[in-house]
Amino acid sequence: MDDLERLAALHGVATTYQPAEDVTVRVPQATVRTVLGMLGVPTATAESLRARADADEREAAERLLPPVLVWWAGSGPPVELAALPPGTRTRLELEGEEPGGRPAGGVPPLGVHRVHVEAPDGRTATAALIVAPDRAPAPPERAHGLLVQVYSLLSERSWGMGDLGDLAELARWAARTHGAGFIQVNPLHAAVPGTPTDPSPYRPSSRRFPDPVHLRIEDVPEYARCPDRDALAELAERGAALRREVLEKGALIDRDAVWALKRTALELLYAVPRTAEREAAYREFRAAQGPALDGHAAWCATAAGEDPRERADFHRWLVWLTDGQLAAAQRAAREAGMAVGIVHDLAVGVHPEGSDVAVAPEAYARGATVGAPPDAFNARGQDWGLPPWRPDVLAATGYAPFRELLRGVFRYAGAVRIDHVMGLFRLWWVPEGTPPAEGAYVAYDGEAMLAVLVLEAHAAGALVIGEDLGTVQPGVRQALSRRGVLGTSVLWFERDWAGGGDPLEPADWRADCLATVTTHDLPPTAAKLAGAHVELRDRLGLLTRPVERERAEDAADTAGWLEALEDLGLDTKGEEAAVRALYGFLLRTPARLVGVWLPDAVGDRRPQNLPGTWDQYPNWRLPLADGEGRPLTLEALAASPRAKALLDAVREASGGAG
Numbered sequence: 001m002d003d004l005e006r007l008a009a010l011h012g013v014a015t016t017y018q019p020a021e022d023v024t025v026r027v028p029q030a031t032v033r034t035v036l037g038m039l040g041v042p043t044a045t046a047e048s049l050r051a052r053a054d055a056d057e058r059e060a061a062e063r064l065l066p067p068v069l070v071w072w073a074g075s076g077p078p079v080e081l082a083a084l085p086p087g088t089r090t091r092l093e094l095e096g097e098e099p100g101g102r103p104a105g106g107v108p109p110l111g112v113h114r115v116h117v118e119a120p121d122g123r124t125a126t127a128a129l130i131v132a133p134d135r136a137p138a139p140p141e142r143a144h145g146l147l148v149q150v151y152s153l154l155s156e157r158s159w160g161m162g163d164l165g166d167l168a169e170l171a172r173w174a175a176r177t178h179g180a181g182f183i184q185v186n187p188l189h190a191a192v193p194g195t196p197t198d199p200s201p202y203r204p205s206s207r208r209f210p211d212p213v214h215l216r217i218e219d220v221p222e223y224a225r226c227p228d229r230d231a232l233a234e235l236a237e238r239g240a241a242l243r244r245e246v247l248e249k250g251a252l253i254d255r256d257a258v259w260a261l262k263r264t265a266l267e268l269l270y271a272v273p274r275t276a277e278r279e280a281a282y283r284e285f286r287a288a289q290g291p292a293l294d295g296h297a298a299w300c301a302t303a304a305g306e307d308p309r310e311r312a313d314f315h316r317w318l319v320w321l322t323d324g325q326l327a328a329a330q331r332a333a334r335e336a337g338m339a340v341g342i343v344h345d346l347a348v349g350v351h352p353e354g355s356d357v358a359v360a361p362e363a364y365a366r367g368a369t370v371g372a373p374p375d376a377f378n379a380r381g382q383d384w385g386l387p388p389w390r391p392d393v394l395a396a397t398g399y400a401p402f403r404e405l406l407r408g409v410f411r412y413a414g415a416v417r418i419d420h421v422m423g424l425f426r427l428w429w430v431p432e433g434t435p436p437a438e439g440a441y442v443a444y445d446g447e448a449m450l451a452v453l454v455l456e457a458h459a460a461g462a463l464v465i466g467e468d469l470g471t472v473q474p475g476v477r478q479a480l481s482r483r484g485v486l487g488t489s490v491l492w493f494e495r496d497w498a499g500g501g502d503p504l505e506p507a508d509w510r511a512d513c514l515a516t517v518t519t520h521d522l523p524p525t526a527a528k529l530a531g532a533h534v535e536l537r538d539r540l541g542l543l544t545r546p547v548e549r550e551r552a553e554d555a556a557d558t559a560g561w562l563e564a565l566e567d568l569g570l571d572t573k574g575e576e577a578a579v580r581a582l583y584g585f586l587l588r589t590p591a592r593l594v595g596v597w598l599p600d601a602v603g604d605r606r607p608q609n610l611p612g613t614w615d616q617y618p619n620w621r622l623p624l625a626d627g628e629g630r631p632l633t634l635e636a637l638a639a640s641p642r643a644k645a646l647l648d649a650v651r652e653a654s655g656g657a658g
Helices: 001-012 030-038 046-062 164-178 221-225 229-250 255-270 276-301 308-335 356-357 391-396 400-410 448-461 475-482 523-529 532-539 545-566 575-586 599-602 634-638 641-653
Strands: 017-020 021-027 068-072 091-094 109-120 122-132 143-148 180-185 207-212 341-346 368-372 382-386 415-418 428-429 440-443 463-466 487-488 513-516 593-596
Touching: 001 030, 001 046, 017 122, 017 593, 030 143, 030 428, 030 440, 030 641, 091 463, 109 448, 122 448, 143 164, 143 599, 164 180, 164 308, 164 341, 164 641, 180 415, 207 276, 207 400, 221 255, 229 255, 255 308, 276 308, 308 341, 308 532, 341 400, 400 415, 400 448, 440 523, 448 463, 448 475, 463 487, 475 487, 513 575, 523 532, 523 545, 545 575, 575 593, 575 641, 593 599, 593 641, 599 634, 599 641
Parallel strands: 068 122, 143 180, 143 593, 180 341, 341 415, 415 463, 487 513, 513 593
Antiparallel strands: 017 021, 091 109, 109 122, 368 382, 368 428, 428 440
């Protein structure tokens, strides 16, 4: 290796990548140098580069310990401890104990501790020690559930978009009527304020704290004691008008208009004196969340053009209210009989101008964004506009930012879906001003990240689901499975690629996964069966090949699946029967979790998100609708014969268990 390659290898920056098994692409040297600079490694001249590479190699060879060690509770101590020179003294500082430490011996308790060592030659080292259970909590033997975008499901009480009260009611109905074991939702993270607000739930201001736009105003306890009843009634009527615009007049969901009304109502409720019990609970929440909540609240006030010294407490209070309603939705799901409850979605990153970056800028690589390299589906690569965490800073802090993030979302979750779970191991960094195709992979300590994830899941008693679709480096799925992290299997992608590409037989599917027919980024099943998604992309000018070829290939793909269903004796005559057959196929696989995309239950043909579009398509702003595009309320969903037929069939095929 030359000096740049040596230095890149020492700091986890890949100098090549493989878009296909038999293809290797070299990363531009300029990209490697830029990324190393973001990690605090200068590469200005050939001499400084060589000197730094030599010094870093010597330091790596001589150091006693890496920054972080992982001790899986069912295994022996980390090999790094076993390999210390004879006579090395080892001392542990256990999490939650006073500084001072104790001699090492036996398996430490679960947690993130500090280990100090001193070798006979006088060398010393300190490292974080993550002690984690061997595996995350196990899923039920079999459970089925619904996948839903919360904003899209309006009840007759919603103020223009679905809310947490609607989520709780959906969970109760799905569990009690159809035996559902879980509801998986879109990320409910705090959005970046602005007009218009970015509607994508996958580019939030903060992943650590939820967004109060999801609050059910009438469920805030202070609502019943607010003296200004007339003002609240007027706001509720304006909220109902927004709901009617969406449900009856074809308007898109307007998050900004909804928030303007809710914010005004919440200002009134904030002025209502809290009971002694409520005040004590609020103070306890503030103390538990600590400086992270204070920083987020101050940022929210500043972003709203307010003085954070005067207004930060209002924004802290909003987080507390939202946290409480999220917890209430999970309680409602479990009390209704769900084995898992609410499955929350953790986005892969945050907006570069959001509160997470503003509060802890040192943890992020400024000047780079996360994306994906070129592949068979996108020859130009992708840039998602999300600043990556710096792996060196994470390691130096014992992964404290990641742990706090997970602890926050696990508070109210029966399970957490990790978007782009491969990011625990590596991320594609795209330097500012560089095309996505000229980025580079940067490695993370996947073992440490996985240990923190398993540790926090265990503490919460919650499942972990990894979204592992797309390009996955060798060994990652095996590592996730070994630690109890479920994968994600989407029917249209599950083929016997080694044997010619036919649909994968049900018995050959993996068991440890959430299986579904489609996702929010793919066509609803009715659209796929009819080829409507090809026509949509053609109308929007998104096709890169002749429409006739796209139609023919898509029709052949669908026909292959229908033939596979018929070979199993499943009825595919008619759209509704074919949708039921596809989900019936999933229930013949060993998949532990089977998810029904809620629009499939009513024949909705419109995708919630159309990748590759911005203003050409109303991404993340569509209500649930029937096959004719007529919006449906939660109440209409519950009364839908088509939804009942599909969900009853799923329940019957899954053995009736939730």
